[in-house]
Amino acid sequence: MGMKAVIVAEPPQPVVICGPSGVGKGTLIGKLMKDFPDKFGFSVSHTTRSPRVKEIDGVHYHFAARPVMAQEIKEGKFLESAEVHGNLYGTSWAAVEAVADAGKICILDIDVQGAQAVRKSALKATYIFIKPPAPEEMELEKRLRGRGTETEEQIQKRLRGATQELERAKDSTLFDHILVNANLDQAYDDLKALLGLGSPAASAHFNGTAKHPVNGSKMSSNGFSSSENGSSPNGHESVSDHFKHAVGSPRTNGLFLNGSHQSKSNGVMKLSNSMSGNYSHTLPILTSSDLLVGMHSATGSPRAKGISAS
Numbered sequence: 001m002g003m004k005a006v007i008v009a010e011p012p013q014p015v016v017i018c019g020p021s022g023v024g025k026g027t028l029i030g031k032l033m034k035d036f037p038d039k040f041g042f043s044v045s046h047t048t049r050s051p052r053v054k055e056i057d058g059v060h061y062h063f064a065a066r067p068v069m070a071q072e073i074k075e076g077k078f079l080e081s082a083e084v085h086g087n088l089y090g091t092s093w094a095a096v097e098a099v100a101d102a103g104k105i106c107i108l109d110i111d112v113q114g115a116q117a118v119r120k121s122a123l124k125a126t127y128i129f130i131k132p133p134a135p136e137e138m139e140l141e142k143r144l145r146g147r148g149t150e151t152e153e154q155i156q157k158r159l160r161g162a163t164q165e166l167e168r169a170k171d172s173t174l175f176d177h178i179l180v181n182a183n184l185d186q187a188y189d190d191l192k193a194l195l196g197l198g199s200p201a202a203s204a205h206f207n208g209t210a211k212h213p214v215n216g217s218k219m220s221s222n223g224f225s226s227s228e229n230g231s232s233p234n235g236h237e238s239v240s241d242h243f244k245h246a247v248g249s250p251r252t253n254g255l256f257l258n259g260s261h262q263s264k265s266n267g268v269m270k271l272s273n274s275m276s277g278n279y280s281h282t283l284p285i286l287t288s289s290d291l292l293v294g295m296h297s298a299t300g301s302p303r304a305k306g307i308s309a310s
């Protein structure tokens with residue numbers, strides 16, 4: 001029997017996390033990154049807003065001057081960008097590729113406009129909206145004040161934005177899952193379940209399109225810079241096979257793409273030999289049109305073109 005080259009199956013598609021300011025996105029993502037550092041990678045966005053005290057350039061955000069970022073957006077370096085609360089925010093292609101190249105699942109913390117743009121882009125992803133418990137605006141205000149990172153004016157801007165985001169998410173077909181962050185521990189467990197971490201049953205709807213509201217109740221913690229202890233939750237070992245074998249997902253340059261690829265193509269594509277599993281070749285990235293060929297073909301379709309044994 002002949003050797004068959006297949007596209008390496010890992011990692012599965014990126015996860016887009018949205019939700020109003022103060023709902024706990026950063027906190028939940030921080031926990032996920034801390035408990036599963038080898039599995040998830042954070043897409044470090046660019047922003048023109050000023051860093052908060054504990055924020056580190058290149059870790060939480062790439063803090064950028066507006067003219068520089070605006071220019072880079074023009075040059076096509078961004079997968080999406082949006083004006084949020086009076087500042088520019090954007091996801092660079094490099095940010096998601098860095099995570100994909102590391103073989104990890106990319107987590108994007110972006111606003112609803114960003115999520116809509118990603119939906120329209122070539123990147124294939126799973127979309128989760130995080131909601132506060134009722135009364136929603138009051139809870140957000142309490143959390144934002146508790147976080148203590150914004151001025152009064154900024155808090156007001158965020159609350160106005162929150163009302164809009166909650167409204168937009170309501171009837172939206174954009175999100176695959178809606179998760180209520182009432183109790184933090186519960187919400188984190190729910191998030192892990194949605195991501196297929198924990199119970200095999202949970203992973204089944206990871207790729208589903210049905211809305212999946214999940215509830216919890218209350219508690220608090222910090223985001224990335226939190227001082228939570230290092231104990232990992234249960235479920236670490238029972239990571240679903242879904243994460244190890246993303247069957248049939250087209251992968252180009254480390255990314256899962258839907259339609260036409262917009263920019264960038266200077267990386268390498270990892271291929272593995274189906275006989276040996278983890279044995280991998282690299283080949284120069286193909287052109288966009290080459291990448292589209294066979295995108296919808298099943299796993300295992302031979303992609304012999306350009307393979308160079310390494």
Ligand SMILES: Nc1nc2c(ncn2[C@@H]2O[C@H](COP(=O)(O)OP(=O)(O)O)[C@@H](O)[C@H]2O)c(=O)[nH]1
Pocket residue numbers: 018019020021022026045046049080081082084085089090091109110111112113114115158
């Ligand atoms: N479109 C888009 N939104 C982003 C990006 N990075 C962050 N955001 C969103 O911008 C909003 C403000 O983020 P941030 O300034 O960190 O404030 P916070 O939400 O109050 O913690 C949030 O809704 C983020 O999800 C990005 O790269 N693109």
Ligand SMILES: Nc1ncnc2c1ncn2[C@@H]1O[C@H](COP(=O)(O)OP(=O)(O)O)[C@@H](O)[C@H]1O
Pocket residue numbers: 019020021022023024025026027028143144146147181182183184185187217218219220221222223
């Ligand atoms: N379930 C929760 N209950 C109460 N407070 C929470 C909860 N989740 C997060 N927080 C707190 O709310 C504040 C905002 O959370 P953060 O993660 O910064 O939100 P976001 O990134 O969505 O703006 C933080 O001080 C955080 O500790």
